[in-house]
Each structure stands twice: as structure tokens, then as C-alpha cells.
Amino acid sequence: MDILTSEFFQRALIGGLLIGVTAPLLGLFLVLRRLSMIGDTLAHVSIAGVALGFLIGVYPIAVGLVFALAASFAIEKLRKAYKTYAELSIAIIMSGGVALASFLFTLGKGFNMTVTSYMFGSIYTLNNTDLIVIGVVTVVVLVLIRLHVKELFLLTFDEEAAAVNGLPVRYYNLMMSVLTALVISASIKIVGALLVSALLTIPAACSLVAARSFRQSVFTVVLVAEVAVIAGLLIAGVWNLAPGGTIVLLLIAILLLLLVGRVRFRISG
Amino acid sequence: MPEPYVIDREQTKPIVNTCHADIITLKDVAFSYQSQQVIDKLSFSVQQRDFVGLIGSNGAGKTTLLRMIVGLLKPASGSISLFGTPASQFKDWHRIGYVPQKNSFNPLFPATVREVIMSGLYGRNKLFRRLTKADQIKADEAMHAMNIEDLALKKIGQLSGGQQQRVFLARALINNPELLILDEPTVGIDTETQAGFFHLIKHMHQHHRMTFLMVSHDMDMIQGYLGDKPARECGKLKFYVRHSHDLEDCGETNISHSLKNLRQVLEREKEGVTSWTS
Ligand SMILES: [Zn+2]
Numbered sequence: 001m002d003i004l005t006s007e008f009f010q011r012a013l014i015g016g017l018l019i020g021v022t023a024p025l026l027g028l029f030l031v032l033r034r035l036s037m038i039g040d041t042l043a044h045v046s047i048a049g050v051a052l053g054f055l056i057g058v059y060p061i062a063v064g065l066v067f068a069l070a071a072s073f074a075i076e077k078l079r080k081a082y083k084t085y086a087e088l089s090i091a092i093i094m095s096g097g098v099a100l101a102s103f104l105f106t107l108g109k110g111f112n113m114t115v116t117s118y119m120f121g122s123i124y125t126l127n128n129t130d131l132i133v134i135g136v137v138t139v140v141v142l143v144l145i146r147l148h149v150k151e152l153f154l155l156t157f158d159e160e161a162a163a164v165n166g167l168p169v170r171y172y173n174l175m176m177s178v179l180t181a182l183v184i185s186a187s188i189k190i191v192g193a194l195l196v197s198a199l200l201t202i203p204a205a206c207s208l209v210a211a212r213s214f215r216q217s218v219f220t221v222v223l224v225a226e227v228a229v230i231a232g233l234l235i236a237g238v239w240n241l242a243p244g245g246t247i248v249l250l251l252i253a254i255l256l257l258l259l260v261g262r263v264r265f266r267i268s269g
Numbered sequence: 270m271p272e273p274y275v276i277d278r279e280q281t282k283p284i285v286n287t288c289h290a291d292i293i294t295l296k297d298v299a300f301s302y303q304s305q306q307v308i309d310k311l312s313f314s315v316q317q318r319d320f321v322g323l324i325g326s327n328g329a330g331k332t333t334l335l336r337m338i339v340g341l342l343k344p345a346s347g348s349i350s351l352f353g354t355p356a357s358q359f360k361d362w363h364r365i366g367y368v369p370q371k372n373s374f375n376p377l378f379p380a381t382v383r384e385v386i387m388s389g390l391y392g393r394n395k396l397f398r399r400l401t402k403a404d405q406i407k408a409d410e411a412m413h414a415m416n417i418e419d420l421a422l423k424k425i426g427q428l429s430g431g432q433q434q435r436v437f438l439a440r441a442l443i444n445n446p447e448l449l450i451l452d453e454p455t456v457g458i459d460t461e462t463q464a465g466f467f468h469l470i471k472h473m474h475q476h477h478r479m480t481f482l483m484v485s486h487d488m489d490m491i492q493g494y495l496g497d498k499p500a501r502e503c504g505k506l507k508f509y510v511r512h513s514h515d516l517e518d519c520g521e522t523n524i525s526h527s528l529k530n531l532r533q534v535l536e537r538e539k540e541g542v543t544s545w546t547s
């Protein structure tokens with residue numbers, strides 16, 4: 001139990017709590033716009049950035065962010081070129097990111113171990129710089145979403161109606177791309193690039209089952225993510241398990257419980 | 270019913286009757302999908318308090334034209350003005366309500382009817398503003414007018430096609446727009462509800478300061494209200510026009526002529542009522 005009072009665990013908890021708010025919020029908008037694969041793609045691309053960061057000796061999360069931003073702009077561009085095949089552009093960028101990452105791995109063989117920690121997460125190695133970055137990202141995301149939540153709702157529900165209402169749709173799409181890139185690069189050290197999309201999409205999947213309004217779904221995603229993050233970190237800490245994996249398995253467990261609960265409810269009701 | 274006023278809208282002739290200002294002005298508008306010319310050299314104007322019915326065969330460019338007017342498509346050539354302002358510089362989108370033919374939202378989308386209707390208010394002039402009590406009342410009135418108050422807390426995806434159509438109509442009405450653009454608003458709705466709906470929009474045309482541009486395939490309704498002869502034809506597009514100078518009131522209340530009164534008035538007029546209350 002000593003682990004729970006240790007400094008690195010408390011840093012992990014703070015980082016987890018912050019990401020547990022922002023990741024599922026952005027994920028909700030992405031999932032509702034049928035762009036759930038974007039999270040995964042940006043995470044893979046930002047791993048290439050992390051690898052480059054180690055290679056050239058620059059703060060890896062920052063380089064990962066630059067890569068994620070570039071990828072999200074590229075996706076937006078490709079999305080326009082292949083209008084009805086948004087997933088095609090996502091697949092192209094994703095494989096490009098993985099290819100680049102593996103290329104960079106082979107260039108700098110020495111740091112393979114450290115990059116692996118970004119693949120599967122290494123929440124216990126969060127340092128103060130990481131926490132500050134995550135904190136700033138959280139504030140930026142929360143302020144912008146709070147200011148624009150009703151416009152984002154309309155944009156997500158019906159992009160054409162948003163355009164007809166005179167909303168600057170292009171800027172909103174740009175804003176969401178930037179925020180998603182920010183959140184993903186800030187969270188890969190916590191849950192890992194391979195698992196970050198789970199934190200984006202599974203809470204949203206839960207809200208599709210449980211929430212009866214958009215307002216409710218906003219609260220549902222944050223609640224589900226926070227429960228999974230806190231419980232996951234505690235369980236992983238006490239039994240010495242992988243934190244990222246534990247969080248994701250808990251998320252899936254919550255989703256399954258909700259699905260079963262709904263079936264039960266349907267049968268009895 | 271008074272006779273319709275101007276029904277001759279040939280662009281070559283100067284408009285004789287300038288009693289009301291132009292709301293939509295199309296000049297030599299052309300549009301093509303790839304090599305297929307859909308609309309060519311279309312000039313037409315919609316004046317305030319017009320009811321314009323737009324009829325045409327499949328592929329005539331009806332929906333394309335509406336989408337150009339609301340800014341979702343750009344004409345290949347020619348110009349479109351809204352309320353006297355070139356469409357590219359137009360900012361007052363809250364003055365226009367638009368109900369597309371089909372709304373392709375995800376049926377699982379977690380949004381209530383009320384949330385969807387409120388979203389009609391979210392335009393430029395609501396940026397950075399919180400929703401007020403007055404906004405909530407507007408939503409109540411729009412739902413009341415469409416007789417969907419009971420559905421307010423239902424998820425939009427759980428509604429029938431006809432109910433959804435009323436929701437999107439309520440969303441378009443919530444701003445009390447001066448121009449309402451409707452694309453086949455009654456497709457998939459039973460005939461009784463259709464009758465009630467047409468009665469409603471006729472009432473709004475005659476007694477509210479509302480201008481209509483409606484695509485329809487219902488010749489009976491169009492010709493019954495707008496006359497047998499199109500005011501203008503362009504390619505396969507036919508425009509039927511009725512201009513109204515009826516008093517802008519509903520009988521009892523001259524002041525605060527809001528949607529709130531609408532249903533009571535409709536019920537008093539005892540026409541097409543049953544379908545709205547069913
Ligand atoms: Zn007039």
C-alpha cells in the first residue's frame with residue numbers, strides 16, 4: 001500500500017484525473033461525428049514524433065504534438081479530397097505514422113525501451129513538466145469547450161445546419177483538430193499510444209447506451225472515464241499491474257455492464 | 270381570399286409592382302455537377318411575402334438551387350443576393366429558416382427533441398452567449414406550434430419520420446425567420462398531417478410576415494394555393510408564386526404576434542386540426 005502515498009503515484013493520479021476529463025470529452029465529439037479512428041491515428045503518428053524527439057534531444061511530447069497537429073491537418077485536407085471516404089484518409093495517415101515511427105526506431109536503436117513506454121504508457125514516470133503540460137492542455141480544452149459547447153453540439157449533430165446558421169464551420173473543425181492533437185499527445189504517456197483511443201471512444205460508447213440527452217452524455221463520458229482511471233490506477237498500484245491496460249480493461253467492463261443492464265432492462269421492462 | 274398580386278416574374282420585364290423588397294435575387298445563376306449542367310442562366314427573385322412553390326422533375330436542380338441559396342453550394346457563375354446583400358457577405362442567417370429534404374443524423378445520437386430545436390438558435394449572434402429564459406420560451410413556443418411538446422425529452426432517433434420532420438420545422442421556426450425555405454417538407458408524412466401542415470404554412474404566409482420558398486411534388490397543393498400557371502419557368506424548373514397583402518395578424522392579438530398563438534388560431538379556424546392533435 002506504500003505505493004499509494006508515494007510521490008510518483010500521486011503525480012500519476014493527478015495526470016490521470018486531468019486526462020480523464022479531456023480525452024473522453026473530445027472523444028464524444030469524434031465518435032458522434034463518426035471519426036473515432038482519428039484518435040488512434042493521431043496517437044500512432046505522435047509516436048513517430050516522440051521517437052524523433054528522443055533522436056534529436058527535444059522534449060518528446062512536444063515533438064509528438066507537432067506531429068499529431070500535422071497529421072490532423074492532413075486528415076482534414078484528405079477528408080475533403082475523398083469526401084465520402086473519410087476513413088480512407090485516416091488509414092493512409094495511420095500507416096504513414098507507423099511506418100515513420102518504425103523507421104525512426106531503427107535509426108536510434110538505443111532508446112527503444114523508452115519509446116516502448118510511450119506505446120503502452122508509463123504513468124509512473126510522469127515528471128513535473130509532463131504534469132504542467134497536461135494541466136495547461138486540460139485548461140485550454142475545458143475553456144474552449146465550455147465557451148462553444150452549443151455550437152459544437154450543432155456542428156456534431158448536423159454540420160450543414162451549422163453552416164446554414166452562419167457558424168464558422170471551418171474554424172470549428174480546425175479547433176477540434178488542434179484540441180484532439182493536444183489531448184492525444186498529452187495522454188500517450190499516461191495510457192500509451194496503443195490504448196489512448198480507448199479513453200477517447202469507450203466512454204462515448206457508454207454514453208450512447210446510457211445517456212438520454214446530449215447534456216447527459218457529456219457528464220456520462222467524464223464520469224465513466226474518471227471511475228475507470230481512478231479505480232484502474234488503484235488496482236494497478238496495489239497488485240502491480242500495467243496501469244494503462246488496467247484502465248482500458250475497466251472501461252470495457254463498464255461498457256459491458258451497461259450493455260447487459262440495458263438488455264436486462266429491456267427484458268424486464 | 271384576395272387575388273394573388275404579382276405573378277409575372279419574367280426577369281426581362283422591369284418589376285412593375287415594387288410594393289415589397291426582394292429577399293432572394295438570383296442573376297444568371299448556373300450550376301453543374303462535373304460535366305452535367307443542372308441549372309443554367311437562372312434569374313429569379315423572391316419578394317417579401319411571396320409564397321414560391323418550386324416544381325420540377327427529378328434532376329431538375331430543385332434541391333441544388335435551395336442549397337445554393339442557403340450557401341451550402343457555390344454557383345458556377347452568376348450571383349445570389351439575400352435581403353439585398355450578396356450571399357458571400359450575408360451575415361444575418363437567423364433571418365432564414367431552412368428545412369432540408371432529409372436529415373442524415375445518426376439515429377443513436379444522444380440528443381433530445383428540445384436540444385435539437387434549441388440548436389436552431391445557435392448562430393453568429395449567439396456566439397459566446399449563454400442561453401436565456403427567453404430562448405427557452407422560444408423553444409416552448411416552437412414545440413407548441415408544431416404540437417410536439419410531449420416529445421420534448423425524447424431522443425430524436427426514436428421519433429417517426431413525420432415527427433422528426435416537425436422537429437426540424439420547429440427548429441427552423443424558433444428564430445421566427447422572415448424567409449422559410451422548405452425542401453419537400455411532407456415526404457413520408459401521412460396525408461392528414463400534410464393537410465394540417467399546409468394549413469399552417471398558408472396561415473403563416475397570410476398572417477405572419479413570413480416568405481416561403483418551397484420545393485414540392487404535390488401539384489394539388491401548389492396549384493390550389495398558387496394558381497395553375499407558373500410565374501416563371503427555367504429549364505425544368507417551374508416557379509409558382511402568390512404574393513400576399515393580407516393583414517399581418519391572426520385576428521385577436523395584433524401585438525406580440527408570436528408562434529404561441531398559432532395553434533389556438535389554427536384550432537379556431539377549425540381546419541386540419543385533428544391531424545395536429547393526434
Ligand atoms: Zn407586396
Ligand SMILES: [Zn+2]
Nearest residue numbers: 476518519531
Ligand atoms: Zn398567426
